[in-house]
Amino acid sequence: MSTEPMSPKRLEGIRAREAAATPGPWESVVDNHGHGQVDVSVWSDTIGYYLVEKVASGSNHFADGAFIAGARSDVPDLVAEVDRLRTAMRLSFSPSLYLEIQEVLDKAHGSGEGDGAGAGVVADVWLLIEQRDRARAENERLRSGIADAIRDVDVQASWHQTLQQLIANQT
Structure with missing residues (x-):
């Protein structure tokens, strides 16, 4: 086996x-x-x-x-x-990451010239998985940042509207 x-x-x-x-x-x-x-x-x-x-x-x-x-x-x-x-x-996996993994596995199986040794395949796959995990974490961080920015813009727009109403009421 x-x-x-x-x-x-x-x-x-x-x-x-x-x-x-x-x-x-x-x-x-x-x-x-x-x-x-x-x-x-x-x-x-x-x-x-x-x-x-x-x-x-x-x-x-x-x-x-x-x-x-x-x-x-x-x-x-x-x-x-x-x-x-x-x-x-x-x-x-994302399509590009899946293609990278498939390329590593193809090399391990000898689908190209000079391939087939299989050495380091597991390490290469783990490296790709770590890259995927880092990319997912970065994606989540960016999504969170965007959500925070949208909330900030909403708060600023609300304050801007409130200030405009106060100014309009004083004149």
């Missing part, structure tokens, strides 16, 4: 393998032949035969069979979740 972000190429490969696989649902089937011999197989009702005749025997063959059978529904769900999270990330 990698801790690096998944490249678009790898995700497309997973999509292609999932699309080409036998449709689900798949089921883990335990065949007890007696005399201590138990086989675990993976069955597809869609096509009516075993996809995996016998999961390798051993202490994990029940879990392995369940894992293989579950992959038919788990993989599409996980790919959909990756898509959902990437969309959420795109929507949570």
